[in-house]
Structures are given as C-alpha cells and as structure tokens.
Amino acid sequence: MAARIAITTRIKSSSSFLLGSRSMSSWWGNVNPAPKDPILGVTEAFLADPSPDKVNVGVGAYRDDNGKPVVLDCVREAERRVAGNLNMEYLPMGGSNKMVDETLKLAYGEDSDLIKDKRIAAIQALSGTGACRIFADFQKRFSPDSQIYIPAPTWSNHHNIWRDADVPQRTFHYYHPETKGLDFASLMDDVKNAPNGSFFLLHACAHNPTGVDPTVEQWKEISYQFKVKGHFAFFDMAYQGFASGDPERDAKSIRIFLEDGHLIGCSQSYAKNMGLYGQRVGCLSLVCEDEKQAVAVKSQLQQLARPMYSNPPVHGALIVSIILGDPDLKKLWLKEVKGMADRIIGMRTSLRENIEKLGSPLSWEHITNQIGMFCYSGMTPEQVDRLTKEFHIYMTRNGRISMAGVTSGNVEYLAKAIHEVTKAA
Numbered sequence: 001m002a003a004r005i006a007i008t009t010r011i012k013s014s015s016s017f018l019l020g021s022r023s024m025s026s027w028w029g030n031v032n033p034a035p036k037d038p039i040l041g042v043t044e045a046f047l048a049d050p051s052p053d054k055v056n057v058g059v060g061a062y063r064d065d066n067g068k069p070v071v072l073d074c075v076r077e078a079e080r081r082v083a084g085n086l087n088m089e090y091l092p093m094g095g096s097n098k099m100v101d102e103t104l105k106l107a108y109g110e111d112s113d114l115i116k117d118k119r120i121a122a123i124q125a126l127s128g129t130g131a132c133r134i135f136a137d138f139q140k141r142f143s144p145d146s147q148i149y150i151p152a153p154t155w156s157n158h159h160n161i162w163r164d165a166d167v168p169q170r171t172f173h174y175y176h177p178e179t180k181g182l183d184f185a186s187l188m189d190d191v192k193n194a195p196n197g198s199f200f201l202l203h204a205c206a207h208n209p210t211g212v213d214p215t216v217e218q219w220k221e222i223s224y225q226f227k228v229k230g231h232f233a234f235f236d237m238a239y240q241g242f243a244s245g246d247p248e249r250d251a252k253s254i255r256i257f258l259e260d261g262h263l264i265g266c267s268q269s270y271a272k273n274m275g276l277y278g279q280r281v282g283c284l285s286l287v288c289e290d291e292k293q294a295v296a297v298k299s300q301l302q303q304l305a306r307p308m309y310s311n312p313p314v315h316g317a318l319i320v321s322i323i324l325g326d327p328d329l330k331k332l333w334l335k336e337v338k339g340m341a342d343r344i345i346g347m348r349t350s351l352r353e354n355i356e357k358l359g360s361p362l363s364w365e366h367i368t369n370q371i372g373m374f375c376y377s378g379m380t381p382e383q384v385d386r387l388t389k390e391f392h393i394y395m396t397r398n399g400r401i402s403m404a405g406v407t408s409g410n411v412e413y414l415a416k417a418i419h420e421v422t423k424a425a
Helices: 002-025 040-048 073-082 097-108 127-142 156-164 184-193 216-229 252-259 291-309 315-325 327-357 381-391 411-422
Strands: 120-125 148-152 169-173 199-203 232-237 265-269 282-287 374-376 400-402
Touching (some): 097 120, 097 252, 097 265, 097 282, 120 127, 127 232, 127 265, 127 282, 127 291, 169 184, 184 216, 216 252, 232 252, 282 291, 327 411, 381 411
Parallel strands (some): 148 169, 148 199, 232 265
Antiparallel strands (some): 120 282, 265 282, 374 400
C-alpha cells in the first residue's frame, strides 16, 4: 500500500513538473521577430552581396575617399594619453563634468552667460540617441499630458524613442517633395496652429534624412513664432562641425533661439564630428530659469539615468575631454572635422556634375543645395530597388544617399546608375 502511494506521488510530481515545464517553455511563445531596422538592414544586404561592383551609400558613418572608416589623428593622440595613465573607475550618474563643460561651450558658446550663471542642467549621455531618450522620459515624467511635434520626415529612431517613452507624437511639415527643399510656409502654419506651449523636436543642422536646413532668416522667424506661441524647442544636434566644417556656424539655429530668450533643450553627439561612433558619448542639456532650477533639473535627469544604465562609459568621455581641453588638439580637431565636411561637400558637387553630364532631364541642384551627411535624392522606392537589383547600389528605400559613402572611385558609376533609373521620369 505504501509503495502504491509513493508511486502515485511520484507520478503526480512528475506530471506537475512536466506541466510546469510546458508552462515555462511557452512564456515567450507569443514573441514574434521584430521588423528589421530600415537603415541597419541595408548594410546587412550589402555585406551579403558578392558583387565586386557593389556600393553602400546607406551607412550613416564617415568614410575616406577610399571608402574606409576613419580614426582622427586627434583621437589617436588622445587615446595615447589615456592608455596606462588614467583609471577606469565609475563616473558619476551625470558623467564626466569636464566633458560636459567642454561640450556646453560648443553648443552655447565659449563666453555664454548661461554657462557663467550656471543656468544649464546637463549630463553626459549615451550619444545623441541616449540624450533624446532621457529627455523623452523627462518630458513624460514632468509634463505628462504633453505631446511632441516631430518633423516629417525625420531620423526614423526619433519615433521609436518618444514612442517607447510613451509620449504621444504629432508631425509637422518640413520637406517639400517637389522642390526637394524646405516647406517653410507649411512648417510655419503648423507652428502657429499647434496648441500653445507645445514641444517641438528640431534638427539644429544637417537635417537627417533630407539635408535641408532653414536659412538664418527662416530660423529667426521660427524662433519668433515659438516665442509668440510659448513652444518648447528641443534641438537634436548630431552634426555640429560636420555639416559646414564650422561648429559655430552649425550652432547658429540654437544661438538664435538663445538670443530670443528661449529655454531650450539640446542633444549633442560626438559620433559624427569626432568619429566616436562606437564610444557612445554625448550630452543632454536643458536651459533653466536660474541656478537653483538647474540643480533640481540635473538631479532629476540623473535619477532617470540611474535605473537605465546607472552611469555612462568613461573612455569616450576622456577622449573628448582631452581633445577639447587641449588648445593644440582642439585646433587639430577643427582642421580634421572641416576636412571631413569639405570632402562630403566636394562629393556633392561631383555627383551632381556627373549626373548632369549624362544629359539628365531632371534638376539635380538639390544635391548641392542640401548639406551634411545625407542627400535626399527624390528617387522613389521602386527606383531604389532597381539600383540595388541591377547595379548593386544600396541605400534606404526613401532615396536617402549617404554622401559619406560616395568616393572619387565610385561617383561616376553611381551617377550613371542614378541616371539610368531616373531618366524615364
């Protein structure tokens, strides 16, 4: 009798275990594969293509005229100084104070009264993406009923960032498909029609993906209308210095808003302008009413960072601090970042000239009118598909060309392919 009870108990226990195992194995049974990232997927397809003629103009990272990744000489020297000389202890939640201080000077100006008066709350962030995400969470926590107005189009990850922070999104007009330039009239209408005190995401320079920026006079009009409506401007500045070759010129939009007395927010990144893509080093800053408010805001930004990643990485912050804190290295950096910008500007001219030489019936002046890493070509998804299928040229299907991938060795081939798929249009 006892043996039968023991056997029955073991069977019941075994059944419970198997039932539990089945339950555990189905915990993630409802998870489907995530859709491929439209930008990163381009590189995956390019790498899988065995063609010797293949060209990748989808990658959002700088390449030299041989199509190779670049490490700046100023970065090499900064790394030499870091190696074996500095420790790798945890940074505070807000990151490297020295890096943040130098970064604020780039955005707000060397002699900024806002910096002198300690009115800027700022923390080191995980590049521009991390800065945007921390701000989105800050917006949700302290302005929970607000929404964010995002330009159409914009960098695709902007939508992901504010979506995952649970901030409702609206779009505002920006790009005009027919002129391949700024739809300024519609943009201003949207600014005027948005509820008073709305949040707007603005690209400080080198708009991604269009390469279309407002003029100085247009920025002044935008700033004025923001003042009238009481809107908040959050600038994503991923390309300072990389757009025109002059960091001061590329910060002009922000300076205009500051001159008009706006309390702005700003995301900065050193991915493009220092080539520190993999170091994930950037900064988030918010202009406040006074020093007391800035202390409070910074403490809340740090509290948002703490459960997310605790504190930011140290290596990239050391590199930036050394470069910007040493007059000679900073001078070298300014020379190198201008060299990168000039190469891209030169490739714009070359691509346009090569297409026009082929007798294209279309206007291609937008290639040189636009600025920064990307050219919004105006090609349709079907035309892009033909480029990939027939010519092994890879880019995102919205027609965005990364000018960093255009070189003196492939520009003629690229121009011929673009002409071939667009000439019937």
